[in-house]
Amino acid sequence: MTEPAIRQAIEHSLRGIAPEADLQHVPPDANLREALDIDSFDFLNFLIGLHTRLGVEIPESDYGKLSTLSELIRYLLPKSG
Amino acid sequence: MGEFRMPSLGDAVKRGDIVAIVGTDKADIEVEVYETGTVRTLIAQPGEKLPVGAPLALLEVPGEAAPSAGVPPPRPTPTPQPAGRIHASPLARKLADELGVDLANVQGTGPHGIIESHDVERAAAKPAARAAPAVQPAASAAAEPPSGMRRAIAAAMARSNREIPHYYLSTQIDMSTTIGWLEQTNRQRSIEKRLLPAALLLKGVARALVEVPELNGYWVEDQLKPSAEIHLGVAVSLRTGGLMVPTIHSANQRSLDELMTDLRDIITRTRAGRLRSSDITDSTITITNLGDLGVETVYGVIYPPQVALVGFGKIVERPWTAHGMLGVRPVLTATLAADHRATDGRRGAQFLDILSSALQKPQTL
Numbered sequence: 001m002t003e004p005a006i007r008q009a010i011e012h013s014l015r016g017i018a019p020e021a022d023l024q025h026v027p028p029d030a031n032l033r034e035a036l037d038i039d040s041f042d043f044l045n046f047l048i049g050l051h052t053r054l055g056v057e058i059p060e061s062d063y064g065k066l067s068t069l070s071e072l073i074r075y076l077l078p079k080s081g
Numbered sequence: 082m083g084e085f086r087m088p089s090l091g092d093a094v095k096r097g098d099i100v101a102i103v104g105t106d107k108a109d110i111e112v113e114v115y116e117t118g119t120v121r122t123l124i125a126q127p128g129e130k131l132p133v134g135a136p137l138a139l140l141e142v143p144g145e146a147a148p149s150a151g152v153p154p155p156r157p158t159p160t161p162q163p164a165g166r167i168h169a170s171p172l173a174r175k176l177a178d179e180l181g182v183d184l185a186n187v188q189g190t191g192p193h194g195i196i197e198s199h200d201v202e203r204a205a206a207k208p209a210a211r212a213a214p215a216v217q218p219a220a221s222a223a224a225e226p227p228s229g230m231r232r233a234i235a236a237a238m239a240r241s242n243r244e245i246p247h248y249y250l251s252t253q254i255d256m257s258t259t260i261g262w263l264e265q266t267n268r269q270r271s272i273e274k275r276l277l278p279a280a281l282l283l284k285g286v287a288r289a290l291v292e293v294p295e296l297n298g299y300w301v302e303d304q305l306k307p308s309a310e311i312h313l314g315v316a317v318s319l320r321t322g323g324l325m326v327p328t329i330h331s332a333n334q335r336s337l338d339e340l341m342t343d344l345r346d347i348i349t350r351t352r353a354g355r356l357r358s359s360d361i362t363d364s365t366i367t368i369t370n371l372g373d374l375g376v377e378t379v380y381g382v383i384y385p386p387q388v389a390l391v392g393f394g395k396i397v398e399r400p401w402t403a404h405g406m407l408g409v410r411p412v413l414t415a416t417l418a419a420d421h422r423a424t425d426g427r428r429g430a431q432f433l434d435i436l437s438s439a440l441q442k443p444q445t446l
Contacts, residue, residue, distance in 0.1 A: 020198075025198050041277065060275060
């Protein structure tokens with residue numbers, strides 16, 4: 001899967017949680033939860049959305065590696081086939 | 082009342098059907114039917130303003146002689162959506178503050194007209210959208226009236242502080258066993274089935290309330306009326322500001338998995354504006370968790386006529402001694418705000434102790 005496709009999956013997964021989220025205005029290294037005001041419930045829903053869209057397994061122990069947009073893309077790109 | 086969904090006279094409705102959406106001070110609420118039957122008389126019309134408790138329709142219920150008013154509106158006062166209410170993302174609000182843009186003058190282009198950050202940026206380019214310089218602070222502060230939700234919260238909290246003699250207790254809970262159990266349990270589960278600590282905290286509270294029922298109920302007519310059921314009101318913040326407190330019913334009878342499902346359901350529906358009337362009635366105690374925002378200790382204000390509120394902060398790593406050994410443990414501060422008319426500190430302390438003990442045995446929750 002390509003980086004634009006991963007980015008699109010991230011945007012779609014965020015849409016139901018933070019409909020106003022505008023990733024173009026979020027710096028790639030900014031903490032997503034802080035920038036978009038996402039709590040632990042919505043973050044879990046966000047990851048479930050990514051899992052459903054990309055078929056990627058995301059163990060709980062990896063949650064800490066998924067704080068920023070660039071970390072998410074780096075993590076998901078090799079796993080999404 | 083808006084968007085009256087009951088189709089017409091003679092239609093069959095069953096208990097739980099959504100038949101109307103009512104605009105209240107706090108939010109739009111879906112109204113359910115509480116009886117199964119046939120619509121015989123329509124009393125209310127879409128767009129009509131109604132007093133609290135007014136029936137919307139009369140139903141003919143099987144086995145009853147006369148039609149019954151089976152569609153009561155929810156308890157909050159129905160009002161039109163306040164004109165001053167502004168829907169904007171947190172990022173947009175922050176940007177508006179930084180750029181000095183008055184959100185009241187910004188046209189939102191997001192879903193449901195929500196104001197997004199780029200709307201603020203666009204508005205910032207227009208001089209008219211900027212807030213007037215605060216030359217006269219008093220006039221400027223009064224320019225934007227509080228929203229209906231803010232007024233409702235203000236009224237309830239003012240009443241609470243006026244009428245309820247609060248006392249506060251807090252305790253620090255070693256969460257290492259709880260978190261360890263949770264991590265082990267979640268390792269064996271798909272992501273959709275994983276639990277969050279909040280589910281265990283709710284179950285712990287419900288378990289403790291069984292042992293200390295004086296904290297679960299209402300203060301009415303100058304006396305405590307404990308509730309036989311444990312209905313947990315869960316404070317949920319909204320992205321557009323303010324909060325709602327939907328209810329998880331009979332929480333002590335729900336499994337951890339059911340509580341997690343309930344939580345996800347009510348939080349999602351609260352933030353999507355899809356709460357039902359039964360979701361916001363009957364809570365017997367309120368739980369608030371501000372740990373996500375980094376807060377360590379919560380001193381809550383009781384929601385009258387309830388007699389207690391439990392607050393949870395962030396789980397943080399702290400030095401901790403156990404069995405003469407010093408180590409670092411994940412620690413949670415749990416706080417109880419309770420009505421001194423209904424209970425004394427001793428019972429409150431027992432509640433927190435039972436809660437702490439319950440969380441040390443997560444496998445039994």
